[in-house]
Amino acid sequence: MARSSRKQEILQAALGCFTEYGVEATTIEMIRDRSGASIGSLYHHFGNRERIIAALYLEGIGEYAARLEAGLIETLDAEACVRLFVSSYIDWVVANPDWARFVLHNRGRVEAGEMGDRLREVNQAHGERVGAILRRHRESGAFRRMPSDCFIAVVIGPCHDMARNWLAGRSRTALADVRDLLADIAWASVRA
Amino acid sequence: MARSSRKQEILQAALGCFTEYGVEATTIEMIRDRSGASIGSLYHHFGNRERIIAALYLEGIGEYAARLEAGLIETLDAEACVRLFVSSYIDWVVANPDWARFVLHNRGRVEAGEMGDRLREVNQAHGERVGAILRRHRESGAFRRMPSDCFIAVVIGPCHDMARNWLAGRSRTALADVRDLLADIAWASVRA
DNA sequence: ATAATTCTAGAAAATTATTCTAGTCAAAAC
DNA sequence: GTTTTGACTAGAATAATTTTCTAGAATTAT
Structure with a gap:
């Protein structure tokens, strides 16, 4: 797996969830599920839920x-x-x-x-x-x-x-x- | 206390919190605190967090x-x-x-x-x-x-x-x- | 090869949202 | 004037969700 591709997978999964269910309604668990990453990986890359949103926005x-x-x-x-x-x-x-x-x-x-x-x-x-x-x-x-x-x-x-x-x-x-x-x-x- | 004034107090408190901290960052507890209402009262009037937001919007x-x-x-x-x-x-x-x-x-x-x-x-x-x-x-x-x-x-x-x-x-x-x-x-x- | 670093995992802890039971209070019915 | 009804309030208990933490795998650099 290419370096930091996991990070992009998480962002794409998040965008998918946000589009489908709305930002409010998507949980970390849903993003974890769709991206195939683990909780640990998610928090390693972004630190918290809000920073996933901010990264996608930026x-x-x-x-x-x-x-x-x-x-x-x-x-x-x-x-x-x-x-x-x-x-x-x-x-x-x-x-x-x-x-x-x-x-x-x-x-x-x-x-x-x-x-x-x-x-x-x-x-x-x-x-x-x-x-x-x-x-x-x-x-x-x-x-x-x-x-x-x-x-x-x-x-x-x-x-x-x-x-x-x-x-x-x-x-x-x-x-x-x-x-x-x-x-x-x-x-x-x-x-x- | 005039009828349903509690409901308006809650909405005003919510708007205050949203303005000050952002919608994402305000918790039910913060709204409860600022409005002086109880958890029970809050849920009696609105049912859930999202419906507070929707009521304010509408x-x-x-x-x-x-x-x-x-x-x-x-x-x-x-x-x-x-x-x-x-x-x-x-x-x-x-x-x-x-x-x-x-x-x-x-x-x-x-x-x-x-x-x-x-x-x-x-x-x-x-x-x-x-x-x-x-x-x-x-x-x-x-x-x-x-x-x-x-x-x-x-x-x-x-x-x-x-x-x-x-x-x-x-x-x-x-x-x-x-x-x-x-x-x-x-x-x-x-x-x- | 081995040390250092980055990354992944998932269980445990903390925080937050929601439900539930037990009431109070004011007005309507009797 | 008491009883009954329904709206309202309270806060403890529960459930859901986020975040932290410890351990180990994979990758890169030396």
């Missing part, structure tokens, strides 16, 4: 953030930049629905817990890198003037809501089908 | 939904209607921050749990009443054509994100100060 947003930043670096045009925000988010959700659902519903839990500081660090670092890229466009006058908090919320907020509904099976519209519409609206909302 | 969205619907009934103009969505949401969050934070972060938990069906019923009924009001405007051509799922997400999504950030103390901008800006953007995003 890995999820990490992958998405990396993708977004990689794309942004190559994108010089303000409009393309805004559209990339929308489309890379939608693409990630469509490609990783279980992970996306978990991440969308558990930020508060992780932030309130012992890994909260760690998460805030990671988010802040990511936010600053993205912010630096956006600042160029803002200063060049490509965007309507508004607080930067608002800018992010306006661009990605509709995607979050739409994804949440789609992931919960509440949406009659396929998420992938509204990618371009949401990108249009996002750009129209923030252009100068 | 009461929270209920109050907000009632306010919104009351406003919508008196609003005949399409633009005013969209602005009302934004402003009544922001006003509610500013007036009830703890409750708003709890509701924003625990929808998934309640939906996944035993009260999930009940919540979906309530949400669907609310959605249909609101949808009926919006349909008039849509059919009169006041709105840009888009799936109704998208419409809601575009109007209220930025508010959700902004509120989430503000409630978590991540926002430098006061939420009340961007109410009109968000309403402007919402209307610009959905007008024909």
Whole structure:
């Protein structure tokens, strides 16, 4: 067995349980069962239940953030930049629905817990890198003037809501089908 | 002691604990302590921990939904209607921050749990009443054509994100100060 | 080969949630 | 005015779940 594969097996088992039964309702025993690991192994790798949740969360947003930043670096045009925000988010959700659902519903839990500081660090670092890229466009006058908090919320907020509904099976519209519409609206909302 | 005041005391105590320590970390014992109730009383009123969470959630969205619907009934103009969505949401969050934070972060938990069906019923009924009001405007051509799922997400999504950030103390901008800006953007995003 | 380290195992202990029995209290029925 | 009924409270007992702990297997480094 490859090194630390057990750790990944546990995380995958946990995500499976969380998706199927909800985070609250899954017990350590269920994760142990599905992963084939022992209690000892589980606690060796993660220390406690909460850190399993936090690890899954951090890995999820990490992958998405990396993708977004990689794309942004190559994108010089303000409009393309805004559209990339929308489309890379939608693409990630469509490609990783279980992970996306978990991440969308558990930020508060992780932030309130012992890994909260760690998460805030990671988010802040990511936010600053993205912010630096956006600042160029803002200063060049490509965007309507508004607080930067608002800018992010306006661009990605509709995607979050739409994804949440789609992931919960509440949406009659396929998420992938509204990618371009949401990108249009996002750009129209923030252009100068 | 007025009838069923104990029940409300327990709910308030629970919300206090959830705000202070997070939902995961608060135990029945902590709620018992803060409310002054006994274990027996707690279980008499709610049956289990999850139903305390669900009751708090349902009461929270209920109050907000009632306010919104009351406003919508008196609003005949399409633009005013969209602005009302934004402003009544922001006003509610500013007036009830703890409750708003709890509701924003625990929808998934309640939906996944035993009260999930009940919540979906309530949400669907609310959605249909609101949808009926919006349909008039849509059919009169006041709105840009888009799936109704998208419409809601575009109007209220930025508010959700902004509120989430503000409630978590991540926002430098006061939420009340961007109410009109968000309403402007919402209307610009959905007008024909 | 052997020492060091990481990892796995599962029983034992601790913590937390829930059930259960025994009541109190206030109002309705008689 | 007492009895009865049902809602409510109490806390001990029980059950479920998480966490700790000790021992040993597997892997890596020396």
